[in-house]
Amino acid sequence: MISGVANGLFGAGGGTVLVPGLERFIPLETHKAHATALAVMLPLSIVSAIIYTSAAQVEIKWSAVLFVSLGGMVGGVIGAKVLKKLSAAWLNILFGLFLAAGAIRMLTL
Amino acid sequence: MTPDIRWLWYVLVGLAAGTVSGMGIGGGAILIPSLTVLLGVGQREAQHINLLFFLPTAIMALRIHAREKNIEKKGLWKLTLFGLIGAVPAALIAVRINADWLRKGFAVFLLCMAAYELIKGTRAWKKSRRDKCEAAKA
Numbered sequence: 108m109i110s111g112v113a114n115g116l117f118g119a120g121g122g123t124v125l126v127p128g129l130e131r132f133i134p135l136e137t138h139k140a141h142a143t144a145l146a147v148m149l150p151l152s153i154v155s156a157i158i159y160t161s162a163a164q165v166e167i168k169w170s171a172v173l174f175v176s177l178g179g180m181v182g183g184v185i186g187a188k189v190l191k192k193l194s195a196a197w198l199n200i201l202f203g204l205f206l207a208a209g210a211i212r213m214l215t216l
Numbered sequence: 217m218t219p220d221i222r223w224l225w226y227v228l229v230g231l232a233a234g235t236v237s238g239m240g241i242g243g244g245a246i247l248i249p250s251l252t253v254l255l256g257v258g259q260r261e262a263q264h265i266n267l268l269f270f271l272p273t274a275i276m277a278l279r280i281h282a283r284e285k286n287i288e289k290k291g292l293w294k295l296t297l298f299g300l301i302g303a304v305p306a307a308l309i310a311v312r313i314n315a316d317w318l319r320k321g322f323a324v325f326l327l328c329m330a331a332y333e334l335i336k337g338t339r340a341w342k343k344s345r346r347d348k349c350e351a352a353k354a
Contacts (some may be wrong), residue, residue, distance in 0.1 A: 182234020
């Protein structure tokens with residue numbers, strides 16, 4: 108439910124909350140937790156996307172959606188394939204640094 | 217940024233975010249800051265784009281995960297149901313509140329995630345170094 112709140116409110120981040128949750132409470136092995144989180148997130152995102160689209164005050168650029176999605180579909184396949192081959196430690200550190208940089212930039216905007 | 221190469225940026229940002237998304241660790245955390253900070257998209261619009269982008273991206277990734285039998289089906293519908301109970305009211309709030317608050321809230325959320333990732337990563341890295349040392353001794 109917490110991951111649902113994150114996903115609906117911010118349109119993102121449900122998976123980030125869900126993965127550690129699955130690892131700790133179910134408990135699932137790391138790779139399974141990541142894949143299962145995706146399966147849960149898909150219906151949540153569909154519902155949230157419908158709400159966003161029906162209530163949008165500012166029309167989004169559909170060309171942007173198209174281009175981002177094109178990149179995303181290729182990336183989705185790459186991500187799913189390399190998941191098991193990556194060193195988790197470095198992945199966490201890189202991802203964490205990127206998030207921190209993005210967050211600080213957004214706060215000072 | 218010149219408008220004629222903007223589409224390329226959208227594809228590149230989507231590619232990076234999709235790779236992270238496919239691993240199930242929050243591509244939105246990459247996509248949303250990239251869209252707002254680099255490309256000047258509004259916070260709510262960026263979140264909206266992220267939700268739509270996630271649908272085809274997740275479907276592509278899920279097909280591979282399903283083939284490798286990495287999806288735990290037990291309890292899946294329960295998780296989804298609880299997720300929906302949280303997601304619907306949250307989305308209804310998100311489309312109404314001030315976009316500035318939304319951005320600040322998202323930034324704080326990102327910082328918490330960043331701290332969590334960094335702590336986890338450093339721990340795993342230290343552990344792998346320790347294991348290597350012990351393997352070298354033995």
